[in-house]
Amino acid sequence: MTGWETFLTAAIKVVLAFALLLNVTILVVWFERKVVADLQNRIGPDRAGPWGILQTVADGIKLLFKESVTPRKVEFGPYIAAPIAALIPALLIFLVVPIGRPFTLGDRVIDLSGMDLNIGLLYILALSSLAVYAVVLAGWSSGSKYPLLGAVRASAQMISYEAAMGLALVPLILFTGTTSLHQIVELQSGTYLNFIPAWNWILVPSFVIFFIAGFAETNRAPFDLVEAESEIVGGYHTEYSGFRFAMFFLAEYINIFNISAITVTLFLGGWNGPTFGLGAPFDWILPIVWFLAKTTALIFVFVWVRATLPRMRYDQLMSFGWKRLIPVSLLWIALSTVAIGLRRMPPSWWPFV
Amino acid sequence: MSDKDTTEEQQDAAVAVEETPAVDAPMERGEAGRRRLHEMWVAGTEERADVRHFTDEGAQELLGDEGPDVLAIQRGTVVEDDYEFDDSVDAEERQIINMGPQHPSTHGVLRLQIELEGETVRRVKPIIGYLHTGMEKTGETLTWLQGPTNVTRMDYLSPFHNELAFSLAVEKLLGVDIPERGQVIRILMTELNRVSSHLLWIATQGMDIGAISMMIYGWRERELVLDFFEKVTGLRMNHNYIRPGGVAADLPDGWEDDIEMLLRKVPEGVAEYREILDENPIFLDRTYGVGVITPAECRAYGVTGPAARASGIDFDLRKAFPYSGIDKYEFEVPLGKHGDVLDRYHVRIAEIDQSLGIVRQILETMPAGDYRTADRKVTPPPRKRIDESMEALIHHFKIFTSGFQVPAGEAWQSVESPRGELGVYVVSAGGARPWRVHVRGPSFAHVQALPVAMTDSLIADAVATLASLDPVLGDVDR
DSSP: OOHHHHHHHHHHHHHHHHHHHHHHHHHHHHHHHHHHHHHTTOOOOOSSSGGGTTHHHHHHHHHHHSOOOOOTTOOHHHHHHHHHHHHHHHHHHGGGOOOSOOEEETTEEEOSSSOOOTTHHHHHHHHHHHHHHHHHHHHHHTTSHHHHHHHHHHHHHHHHHHHHHHHHHHHHHHHHOOOOHHHHHHHTOSEETTTEEOOOGGGHHHHHHHHHHHHHHTTOTTSGGGGOHHHHTTGGGTTOOHHHHHHHHHHHHHHHHHHHHHHHHHHSOTTOOOOTTOOTTHHHHHHHHHHHHHHHHHHHHHHHHHHHOOOOOHHHHHHIIIIIIHHHHHHHHHHHHHHHHHHTSOGGGGGGO | OOHHHHHHHHHHHHHHHHHOOOTTOOOOSHHHHHSOEEEEEOTTSSOEEEEEOOOOTTOSSSOTTSOHHHHHHHHTSSOOSSOOOOTTSOGGGEEEEEEOSSOTTSTTTOEEEEEEETTEEEEEEEEOOTTOOOHHHHHTTSOTTTHHHHHTTTSTTSHHHHHHHHHHHHHHHHTOOOOHHHHHHHHHHHHHHHHHHHHHHHHHHHHHTTOHHHHHHHHHHHHHHHHHHHHHHSOSSOOOOEETTEESSOOOTTHHHHHHHHHHHHHHHHHHHHHHHTTOHHHHHHHTTOSOOOHHHHHHHTOOHHHHHHTTOOOOHHHHSOOTTGGGSOOOOOOOSSOSHHHHHHHHHHHHHHHHHHHHHHHHHOOOSOSBOOOTTTSOOOHHHHHHOHHHHHHHHHHHHTOOOOOSEEEEEEEEETTEEEEEEEEEOSSSSEEEEEEEOHHHHHHHTHHHHHTTSBHHHHHHHHHHHOOOHHHHHO
């Protein structure tokens, strides 16, 4: 491909990814409201559009036209920057996630992801740790006490669980030997015994730790004490209104989608799934469907947990992170290292492996 | 105008009031002209006195001419209590936050002024009065029959208990006997009310510790009970159903079926809550050993009801001072040991069971008969009699125009409300209206115990503790 073609494909992909994320967010919010309503014996939104599917659009438009109240005591620069700082990493993370099988157009092979970075995992960890800046900036610059408490909670929580999250990924890198998300997905293609999908089954502990840490990273229940309504009102976004608030809201739901999509990619086979030999165009449509279906299943878990569990307390959250998740991750790293080492031993050792 | 001038002017005005016999004498002089005259009941006497009230209407501070120190206390920006300051902690590390009155989990309009050190609560000062509507004073202007309409709105989550306490107190003065069926209906409604109130408590407690679905689940079963209330009284809340002389109406036809449905469905719902919460490690972490009030502190602060029983104090007015024949029914008083939030949860869950047990016994043994006293001086005659009897028409007319007369005297009656000891003290001067109505609200005592339970816990614990004491601000402020 020539330079122009590369640029053009990249531009189209970025625009499409952006559009996909925004639309998906609208659906995720609607999905959450519907599912929570169902779990609570309510009906949920059902007025705007079929099954209330346009309710989120209506809410978004409302927020867009509402006044963005700026309290007198804010530090204006960081106050404005915070919502943007929340949204940008959320949007950028998604770029490395492959959402489907690469397809050929003429003689060009086009990946269904923004970019196939060979340091994909590190990129994800780096960007997700940027998200904490938005929360801290918002809380500090609001010039108000509840947001400040929320920001302090957020910085401690997100940094602690960042560590657990990173450690959970180490065995994955050890086993797969790559940090590129495309290669990780491809390594999970095929099946064992023709019916068990060849996902990273051995990495189930990593999956569990990563997913739990993902709850904390996205500030979702039961780790939602950053914005615990019954304790610190709205947390870091107490003083935000109008579209500035909407950007935080958008970032939160994009992050939920991102974490689910990344978990699917790393541990649940990504876009891999049976295509039933239907040929083109199902060869590349069905993988996208599989990817979205798996992601939706994980989003359902997010919603389900939120509707069920009480919120943890701040000290309990920290001790859970540092005294449970991180030691377990370290132990698991040690175990996987030993396992990988043993696998490289000569065949006479194999009975012991 | 200097402070001194103001004071002098006030003194002048006070003298002027004493000289002026009429209460409504207009005051024309400048600042004082806006001040209002109030009459107040003087403690220890049976007289009302003209008392000058210095409130500037609409002003936040009570006395406009106080110094800045006093004003700061009145505005709530300075916390004044017997707290001993810890010099080892830098003042820079502390901050005072106002939780409420518009905070999501203060159960109405309670305001807590909390001094925080990091996330740890070091001092708590509850500030009340945001829901003060002068209902006790209003009670003095309503007839005895209108009284329940007023008191039912105080503790709006247990309206029947308010009505019952008021009615029993009035009946003590009247000396009327209530027919058996009337008494049993009263017990039936108050025990169901205890169930509905505890269900709402579980809902809000769950909500406040972050289990959002608990709110809806609790409301689901509570709504069934309220539907029954609506069927019997016409309203979901603020029923004005239990009145001096009996109850307003007999139970509707088919009430047995409704009660049977409740006795089936409410335990099912409670079993579901227990499934969600009882074994949940997060719930246990959040409630175990949180917000402890010792028995001695309960006695010192006047904490009663489930909160006191969770601390192990075996005191239930239904056993200690039975009213309306509740001692005829078998029930137990569940007790806790530790006085923490978890024990309060268990005590309330057990109380739901016990109350439903009483309701079941009532269902089986409901006596026939009249639901209100036949004393025509207190209760209106049946509609039919009005067409036939001149005397009945006169009784009816008298009761609904001037109200019935209550002999002079005073009476105290307390009942076990879902929150604790709810007492009503009424004084009659012999007229158709009370001379004084005072309500001893359990929530009021619970709010004053908040600093004890909350100090040195985290914010999240403070919220859980507040919810577990179940204060109803209508009951606190009255």
